[in-house]
Amino acid sequence: MVAAAKVIGAGLATFGLAGAGAGVGTVFGSFLTAVARNPNELATLRTWAFVGFALTEASGLLAIGIAFYLKG
DSSP states (O other), X not given: OHHHHHXXXXXXXXXXXXXXXXXXXXXXXXXXXXXXXXXXXXXXXHHHHHHHHHHHHHHHHHHHHHHHHHHO
């Protein structure tokens, strides 16, 4: 019974990866829109896009880490 609960919990923890995928798409979609509107700010916008990407991916890695922790 406990083993089944661990597997279910690990599966539910992976739903955070879907949110990370959607977040990365939103970050880079907004980046492209911002660059199209103001190409002179490319360097600044690129920096903030990478910061947003890193934070979004960190939440995805946290979710997969929790899934592996629950599985083990």
